[in-house]
Ligand code: ATP
């Protein structure tokens with residue numbers, strides 16, 4: 001039986017944006033994501049996006065899995081394409097939806113007929129097909145107001161399409177419709193979740209990671225690559241820019257007051273990320289910070305890092321508990337990667353007593369003790385770029 005994926009316009013999570021550019025972007029994102037799974041025909045007609053495998057043995061479960069992570073789709077369905085003949089449609093419906101129908105107790109048939117030459121009108125299709133289903137499933141009765149399953153038959157140009165229950169999509173906006181931002185990504189639990197949340201709003205990501213070899217290992221960097229590969233199943237492909245941060249950290253450690261160390265380092269990260277983001281055409285920065293989580297995330301500490309950014313800093317986790325963040329990281333399957341024990345550069349030189357209410361003036365004064373601008377410039381010259389794809393892209 002030929003099976004396809006149907007995404008209805010009403011099922012696009014569309015709000016306010018220009019509908020056709022939204023749809024074009026969505027189709028482009030779907031195409032790119034499905035390229036490694038098989039060859040497909042894409043059709044946009046009558047407010048529907050149809051995705052049809054060119055090859056009968058394409059694994060549609062894999063397609064559904066991939067599509068359910070693409071932002072911009074509230075829900076979608078798989079459908080069987082059947083010859084436009086009631087004698088074929090009726091047994092095919094029973095066969096195609098047998099698992100769903102045998103578990104339910106109520107249903108209704110919903111018929112749509114865009115091919116007006118079809119032998120029956122919509123109410124007759126409902127009646128005949130409904131009767132046929134009742135004959136085959138003694139567990140079922142018809143409930144037109146609140147059915148457990150709606151069996152939809154659409155008679156279109158080439159085929160009759162049959163579908164049952166909807167599959168929940170990832171929601172959000174198609175990635176790329178919201179501009180581009182740079183996410184500061186560590187190997188922790190939070191920043192992958194922050195990346196996912198901003199991608200969901202249609203933002204295309206560039207990732208910036210600070211590494212401090214030999215204090216941080218190659219394995220720690222690989223962990224970040226793995227995290228981003230998982231995130232990219234939702235966000236689409238991106239570049240990961242690895243910034244060598246060892247010299248900056250060592251200079252801060254050797255020359256600045258220990259209690260300010262973490263904040264000076266975080267401001268150095270922010271300054272560096274800001275310059276890289278501008279070069280990469282990003283209009284905002286993203287971090288995984290949440291108020292009060294650690295000493296460097298008090299309101300005044302956040303104000304100190306904000307002060308060196310020249311673009312908006314988005315912190316989608318700002319008001320969330322760790323439990324809530326963990327729940328999302330489990331859902332998007334980054335959690336198990338995040339908890340692998342590899343050192344992040346932030347944890348390498350942590351002061352015993354970080355200052356909780358630092359002033360920007362004292363930080364600026366301490367920063368004058370090191371040649372920060374030239375250190376940052378040098379680090380940016382040595383940035384390594386790693387392309388990130390969803391595993392099979
Ligand atoms: P996470 O789980 O994201 O590591 P965290 O609770 O460990 O968060 P911090 O280590 O204080 O928090 O880092 C706060 C934020 O700073 C991170 O969410 C991330 O956006 C950024 N960050 C921290 N370390 C790095 C790094 N090595 N490279 C890039 N960004 C980083």
Ligand code: MG
Nearest residue numbers: 186188344346
């Ligand atoms: Mg961290």
